[in-house]
Amino acid sequence: RKVLRRLLDRNGYDCMTAADADEARKLLRDKPFAIVLTDMNMPGVSGLDLIMQITAEYPDIATVMITGLDDAKLADAALEMGAYGYIIKPFEPNEVLINVANALRRRSLEIENRNHRVRLEQMVKDRTSELWNAIAQLENAEKELRLSREETIQKLSIAAEFRDDETGRHIERMSRYCGLLAGTMDEDSERVEILRLASQMHDVGKIGIPDQILLKPGPLTPDERVVIERHCDIGYRILVGSKSNLLNVASTVALTHHEKFDGSGYPRGLAGEEIPIEGRIAAIADVFDALTSDRVYKRAMPLGKALDVLREGRGTHFDPDLLDLFLSSFDSVVAIKAQYADR
Numbered sequence: 001r002k003v004l005r006r007l008l009d010r011n012g013y014d015c016m017t018a019a020d021a022d023e024a025r026k027l028l029r030d031k032p033f034a035i036v037l038t039d040m041n042m043p044g045v046s047g048l049d050l051i052m053q054i055t056a057e058y059p060d061i062a063t064v065m066i067t068g069l070d071d072a073k074l075a076d077a078a079l080e081m082g083a084y085g086y087i088i089k090p091f092e093p094n095e096v097l098i099n100v101a102n103a104l105r106r107r108s109l110e111i112e113n114r115n116h117r118v119r120l121e122q123m124v125k126d127r128t129s130e131l132w133n134a135i136a137q138l139e140n141a142e143k144e145l146r147l148s149r150e151e152t153i154q155k156l157s158i159a160a161e162f163r164d165d166e167t168g169r170h171i172e173r174m175s176r177y178c179g180l181l182a183g184t185m186d187e188d189s190e191r192v193e194i195l196r197l198a199s200q201m202h203d204v205g206k207i208g209i210p211d212q213i214l215l216k217p218g219p220l221t222p223d224e225r226v227v228i229e230r231h232c233d234i235g236y237r238i239l240v241g242s243k244s245n246l247l248n249v250a251s252t253v254a255l256t257h258h259e260k261f262d263g264s265g266y267p268r269g270l271a272g273e274e275i276p277i278e279g280r281i282a283a284i285a286d287v288f289d290a291l292t293s294d295r296v297y298k299r300a301m302p303l304g305k306a307l308d309v310l311r312e313g314r315g316t317h318f319d320p321d322l323l324d325l326f327l328s329s330f331d332s333v334v335a336i337k338a339q340y341a342d343r
């Protein structure tokens with residue numbers, strides 16, 4: 001120990017010595033060290049155990065094992081425990097100095113490496129959280145945009161139907177029935193949502209129909225019927241030709257929601273699958289809500305009776321498969337009806 005200390009002191013190292021592992025650990029607790037040289041054979045805790053403890057507790061301290069035996073196994077064990085090198089007694093002074101210098105060099109490289117890694121990890125963390133913040137902001141903006149889009153559609157649709165659906169509740173229920181029915185057969189929630197929004201505009205064409213015909217109580221004359229039926233084409237012309245998918249779907253719904261499955265509907269007299277699915281869905285939702293809600297000129301029909309009317313129209317007015325789907329989710333239909341009841 002004394003030889004080593006003298007050698008290292010003479011070469012500019014600032015050294016302390018300890019008689020055994022316990023004393024060494026006391027020193028380590030009190031002061032920062034760069035390197036520990038330890039003999040394999042010590043009273044009490046062995047040099048190997050000391051190296052293991054130092055590696056675990058002080059990862060920034062380099063360790064070098066000194067052993068009297070030229071034992072390859074022991075050297076391996078020391079290196080495995082985390083020792084930076086080992087010196088075999090008896091040693092040449094140069095051998096010790098080279099070993100110590102190498103160990104210190106490796107130590108500073110490893111520290112630098114670790115710091116670099118920590119900096120990188122921190123940078124990745126910072127960048128990631130910046131990214132998340134940006135995404136969150138984007139999502140908020142998108143949410144706001146969606147809300148304002150939905151509200152705009154709703155208000156315009158209500159404006160168009162204001163004369164016979166003052167509260168907009170027909171639009172609300174009818175479009176939710178559409179969404180419900182679309183959702184039973186389409187797993188793409190975005191498409192379902194598009195149809196729900198688009199169907200709110202199914203009657204925008206009523207904006208072009210005069211009051212005395214739109215609000216006429218009782219049966220219409222054939223001429224009046226022709227005028228009322230124009231609301232499909234008017235709505236279509238208002239909505240068509242947009243770059244927006246939503247408005248295109250809306251134009252389809254506006255044009256085809258009064259077509260009937262057997263071809264007896266208007267304005268085109270399309271039949272079966274010639275009628276776009278959006279129109280076939282809207283027909284069921286629209287008729288069901290028209291039957292089961294009060295209007296200025298008529299009272300709501302009881303639910304059971306309305307269901308009879310729907311079933312009577314199965315395959316003639318309505319797409320039979322879609323009608324079955326609608327009836328099979330009738331609990332949800334009733335829930336929507338209750339939630340958006342007229343005020």
Ligand SMILES: [Fe+2]
Nearest residue numbers: 202203257258
């Ligand atoms: Fe209509």
Ligand SMILES: [Fe+2]
Nearest residue numbers: 174202203286
């Ligand atoms: Fe309607």
